[in-house]
Amino acid sequence: MLNNRSVRKKNSQSGKKKNASPVAPWKKCLKTLQLSLIYLLALYGAHDLAGKFSSSYKEFAQDKLHLIVEKISGGAKSVEEKFSPLPAVTVKSEKDLRLTAYDNLTLGVPSYNCDIIIDRPGFALGYSERYEQALWVSYKLTSDEVKSKKARRAESFRSDPLIPGKSASVDDYKNTAYDRGHLAPAADMSFSLQAMSESFLMSNISPQYPELNRGTWKKLEEKVRDYAVANGALYIVSGPVFDLSTPNITVGKNKVAVPDKYFKVLLDPNSSSPKAIGFVVNNSPREADRSLADIAVSVDAVEAMTGLDFFNQLDPADEQKLERSCDFQLWERSLPRAKRSR
Numbered sequence: 001m002l003n004n005r006s007v008r009k010k011n012s013q014s015g016k017k018k019n020a021s022p023v024a025p026w027k028k029c030l031k032t033l034q035l036s037l038i039y040l041l042a043l044y045g046a047h048d049l050a051g052k053f054s055s056s057y058k059e060f061a062q063d064k065l066h067l068i069v070e071k072i073s074g075g076a077k078s079v080e081e082k083f084s085p086l087p088a089v090t091v092k093s094e095k096d097l098r099l100t101a102y103d104n105l106t107l108g109v110p111s112y113n114c115d116i117i118i119d120r121p122g123f124a125l126g127y128s129e130r131y132e133q134a135l136w137v138s139y140k141l142t143s144d145e146v147k148s149k150k151a152r153r154a155e156s157f158r159s160d161p162l163i164p165g166k167s168a169s170v171d172d173y174k175n176t177a178y179d180r181g182h183l184a185p186a187a188d189m190s191f192s193l194q195a196m197s198e199s200f201l202m203s204n205i206s207p208q209y210p211e212l213n214r215g216t217w218k219k220l221e222e223k224v225r226d227y228a229v230a231n232g233a234l235y236i237v238s239g240p241v242f243d244l245s246t247p248n249i250t251v252g253k254n255k256v257a258v259p260d261k262y263f264k265v266l267l268d269p270n271s272s273s274p275k276a277i278g279f280v281v282n283n284s285p286r287e288a289d290r291s292l293a294d295i296a297v298s299v300d301a302v303e304a305m306t307g308l309d310f311f312n313q314l315d316p317a318d319e320q321k322l323e324r325s326c327d328f329q330l331w332e333r334s335l336p337r338a339k340r341s342r
Contacts, residue, residue, distance in 0.1 A: 121195050
C-alpha cells in the first residue's frame with residue numbers, strides 16, 4: 001500500500017473564485033460585442049486581415065479566439081466559460097503547492113531546476129528557456145477523464161503568454177522536418193475544454209520526427225490511455241531527453257532544441273497492487289513502429305538519464321521498490337485481452 005507524505009486530493013474545479021463581485025452590465029455588453037465581432041470577422045474570413053490593421057484587435061483575438069470559438073464548438077455550456085478560465089499557478093517551491101487546486105503535482109515536482117513551473121487544470125510543466133520547451137509535463141489521468149468526450153481536438157497551436165522570456169512560436173516549426181509533438185497529449189485532455197485548448201500552447205510542444213510522432217509515440221500515448229481506463233487512474237510524466245555531450249540541433253528563430261530522445265513514466269497508485277514503469281524512445285525517423293516492450297525501462301533508468309526525480313512524495317520504501325521495477329507484461333495483464341500488445 002502506498003503511504004504518501006503529502007498527497008492531497010483536489011477537485012480541478014475548486015480553482016474558481018467564490019463570492020466574486022457581480023459583473024457590471026456594461027462589461028457584459030462589451031464582452032458580447034467583442035464576441036460578436038470575432039464571429040463576424042471569422043465568418044467572412046477577415047480575421048487575419050483585421051489583425052494586420054489593428055494591433056489591439058490582434059492581441060485580443062489571439063488571446064480569446066481559440067478559447068471562445070473552440071469551447072463553444074466543443075459544447076461549452078455558456079459564453080462566460082470563455083472569459084473565466086480556471087487560473088494557472090506558478091510554483092517556485094513546495095509551499096506554493098498549497099496554492100494550487102489541481103492534482104498534477106500531488107506525487108511531487110520532478111525538478112525545480114526550470115525557468116518557470118506552471119500548474120494548469122490539465123497538466124503542470126517545467127519550462128526551459130535554454131531548450132525553449134518543457135523539460136517535463138506532469139498530470140494525473142483517470143478512467144473517467146479518458147472516457148469523457150467533452151472537448152474535441154482544438155488544433156490551436158500558439159505561444160504561451162505565461163513564459164517570461166516568450167515561449168517558442170508556431171513559426172519556429174515552419175519549413176522544418178519536425179512535427180509539433182505534444183508532451184501532454186491533446187487526447188488526454190478531452191475531459192476539459194480549457195485543458196484541451198491549453199495543450200496546444202507551445203510550451204507543451206517539442207520537435208518530433210513525424211515518423212515517431214505519428215508512430216511509436218502515438219502508439220504509446222494510446223496505450224497509456226488504455227492503462228488509465230483499466231487501472232482507474234495513473235500519474236504520468238513525459239518529457240525530452242538531451243545528449244549533453246553533443247551540441248543541440250535547433251529550429252526556428254527562437255532556436256528550439258531538438259531532443260535526442262523522449263521519455264514517459266507511469267505510476268499506478270492502486271493501493272492493492274501499485275506499479276510503475278518507464279519508456280524511452282529515440283527521436284528518429286526509424287522509430288515509426290517500435291514494440292513498446294522494447295522501449296520499456298525502469299523509472300530509475302529514466303531518472304538516471306534525465307536527472308529528474310519522479311514521485312518523490314511517496315513513502316521512500318515504496319518509491320524505491322516501484323521505481324526499480326520494469327514489468328511490461330504486468331501492465332499488459334491489467335488490460336482486457338483485446339487491448340493487449342501482440
